Amino acid sequence: MSKEKGSLSIHSENIFPIIKKWLYSDHDIFIRELISNACDAITKVKRLNSLGEADLGEETAFQVKVVLNKTDKTLKFIDNGIGMTDEEVKKYINQIAFSGAEEFLKAYKDKGDVEQIIGHFGLGFYSAFMVASTVEIDTLSFKPDANAVKWQCDGGTEFEMEEGTRTTRGTEITLHLGEDGKDFLSEYTLKTTIEKYCSFMPYPIYFEVADAEAKKDEEGNIIVEEPKALNEVSPLYLKQPSCCTDEEYKEFYKKTFRDFQEPLFWIHLNMDYPFNLKGILYFPKLKTGFDTMEGSIKLYNSQVFVADNIKEVIPEFLLLLKGVIDCPDLPLNVSRSFLQNDGFTKKISDYITKKVADKLNSLFKTDRESFQKFWGDINPFIKYGILRDDKFYQKVEGIVLYKTIDGEYLTMEAYLEKHGEKLDKQIYYVSDLQQQAQYINMMKEHGVEAIVLDHMIDPPFISHIESKKDDIKFKRVDSKIADLMKDLEENADEETSKKQTEAVTNVFKKALKKEDCTIQLENLKSEDVAGMLIQSEENRRMQEMMKQYGMGGLNLGSMPTEEVLVLNKKHPLIKYVLDFAGQESEDLNLVAQQVYDLAVMTHKPLSAEAMTKFIKRSNEIMKKMIAQ
Numbered sequence: 001m002s003k004e005k006g007s008l009s010i011h012s013e014n015i016f017p018i019i020k021k022w023l024y025s026d027h028d029i030f031i032r033e034l035i036s037n038a039c040d041a042i043t044k045v046k047r048l049n050s051l052g053e054a055d056l057g058e059e060t061a062f063q064v065k066v067v068l069n070k071t072d073k074t075l076k077f078i079d080n081g082i083g084m085t086d087e088e089v090k091k092y093i094n095q096i097a098f099s100g101a102e103e104f105l106k107a108y109k110d111k112g113d114v115e116q117i118i119g120h121f122g123l124g125f126y127s128a129f130m131v132a133s134t135v136e137i138d139t140l141s142f143k144p145d146a147n148a149v150k151w152q153c154d155g156g157t158e159f160e161m162e163e164g165t166r167t168t169r170g171t172e173i174t175l176h177l178g179e180d181g182k183d184f185l186s187e188y189t190l191k192t193t194i195e196k197y198c199s200f201m202p203y204p205i206y207f208e209v210a211d212a213e214a215k216k217d218e219e220g221n222i223i224v225e226e227p228k229a230l231n232e233v234s235p236l237y238l239k240q241p242s243c244c245t246d247e248e249y250k251e252f253y254k255k256t257f258r259d260f261q262e263p264l265f266w267i268h269l270n271m272d273y274p275f276n277l278k279g280i281l282y283f284p285k286l287k288t289g290f291d292t293m294e295g296s297i298k299l300y301n302s303q304v305f306v307a308d309n310i311k312e313v314i315p316e317f318l319l320l321l322k323g324v325i326d327c328p329d330l331p332l333n334v335s336r337s338f339l340q341n342d343g344f345t346k347k348i349s350d351y352i353t354k355k356v357a358d359k360l361n362s363l364f365k366t367d368r369e370s371f372q373k374f375w376g377d378i379n380p381f382i383k384y385g386i387l388r389d390d391k392f393y394q395k396v397e398g399i400v401l402y403k404t405i406d407g408e409y410l411t412m413e414a415y416l417e418k419h420g421e422k423l424d425k426q427i428y429y430v431s432d433l434q435q436q437a438q439y440i441n442m443m444k445e446h447g448v449e450a451i452v453l454d455h456m457i458d459p460p461f462i463s464h465i466e467s468k469k470d471d472i473k474f475k476r477v478d479s480k481i482a483d484l485m486k487d488l489e490e491n492a493d494e495e496t497s498k499k500q501t502e503a504v505t506n507v508f509k510k511a512l513k514k515e516d517c518t519i520q521l522e523n524l525k526s527e528d529v530a531g532m533l534i535q536s537e538e539n540r541r542m543q544e545m546m547k548q549y550g551m552g553g554l555n556l557g558s559m560p561t562e563e564v565l566v567l568n569k570k571h572p573l574i575k576y577v578l579d580f581a582g583q584e585s586e587d588l589n590l591v592a593q594q595v596y597d598l599a600v601m602t603h604k605p606l607s608a609e610a611m612t613k614f615i616k617r618s619n620e621i622m623k624k625m626i627a628q
């Protein structure tokens, strides 16, 4: 076959159903499309007026009206914008994918700021057919000699066009709602959809129900209510940060996110170059756990809502925040909720990350007190950010705080300066203040403050820090007996020590009938503790990980629990065991079992069976006491 070249031909009867049904992922998007067309129409006529190409006189009341008529099953979108001549209807409406917005931008791009024009694909209008069986347009152009035009189409490929009856400038689009559009006969659905997409559109949007019963007072007089726009035409984020007060920021937050709690603090993003981006990011107060930390970042394009939580633009960890971001330069796809994935979105995302890190650093430096006060709420977010984004980690690693058991907030540097030498760069931490109380007290006795790491983000966080800093090791207080707690001078010679360890090991193994428990005999400085249970940090972390990923059912044979029972030679009970080891004695058994259970209890809760035995044995011991 010979080589051929040509242009693809499109039949409107084939493409039309695709536009109607599949171009837009959400059914309710037609509201955004028609209202943004109406706003564009107003922007255009205002622009022409300011250029002297249209004469609007003193008119300033530009607005969009959405009118529902439940009886007629119609929904109207009415604007007092630029209107269309019959030529324009033929060009922009009859020719699918021919955008008047694009043409307008091209024609006026050198004449000042027309960036607010939203449309650009020339498809949005047709989204009306997703819900309407028939659509009518009644329009009158701003041009002095223009005739009104009426256009009508029932969703097929045929349309009707004739001279219209409209007498005022602007456009009225009437949707005869079909089966697919019956949800939009509900006032509530309409209002919430308008609020979702159009909250910040630049002209007031009013909503009316044409056939609603008039509201009356007690005497039967009709109450005339002042119409109230559903949107905020100049949202706070568009203002200069220096002109906004704290109260305004809080108010904007509460209204936009319907959150009655005040945010902790916020970042006002305001950038003109190299791209245009405005917005406010709020750090919300933390709810109970990590699971409920769900933020919401709303993305706008020239004041028109695009979508929530778009991962391409907002780094994933920032989705825990709440905020609005408006970027008119976004490379949007035809269906607008999707982004064209080019390098630009990455630049936006990097910019936002940098701004967040800068804000945190400046708060740390200029208002350490507030930073500490907020730490409880913001630390999971910062730690999550550190895990997810290395650039963010590099920017904030120096401001991560560690709260000590005494309530002091220290950076890693400060902590090591204070305790590092004593602890050989090991950072002792507590994950449960109650459970690990005995270990905490022992550390305190030696002037060491452990830090509290009790959030579910902490285990992966500390592993991450260890992977970044070779010389830092985190140890839970019950994972190791720090050298500083041992009385190293009082150690007997090696040979004696070995014999003593063997002797107590025999007693405990016999009494406990436990093979997997290693006995370690130490001279602890404290004389109050007979025995302590420790489990190596690595071993415990591995077990926790397996539990978390649901691998508990796997054969853990290759990974034994590695429980170590540390016995204190200085304690009278252990001295007793050493003295009587090797003899057959019921009391030896009782002491060993009781010392072991007490050690377990300071480490983790006893099992039900062990607890029953413990109580029984305690009673027995007391009975023996009084019998003597």
Ligand SMILES: Nc1ncnc2c1ncn2[C@@H]1O[C@H](COP(=O)(O)OP(=O)(O)OP(=O)(O)O)[C@@H](O)[C@H]1O
Binding pocket: 033, 037, 038, 041, 079, 081, 082, 083, 084, 092, 093, 098, 099, 100, 101, 102, 118, 119, 120, 121, 122, 123, 124, 125, 126, 170, 171
């Ligand atoms: N209410 C209106 N007033 C005046 N002109 C309108 C109105 N609605 C639509 N138009 C004209 O019809 C054209 C096509 O509208 P349509 O919504 O299909 O596409 P668009 O707004 O150009 O781009 P997009 O697909 O991004 O929305 C518009 O560009 C505009 O010229």
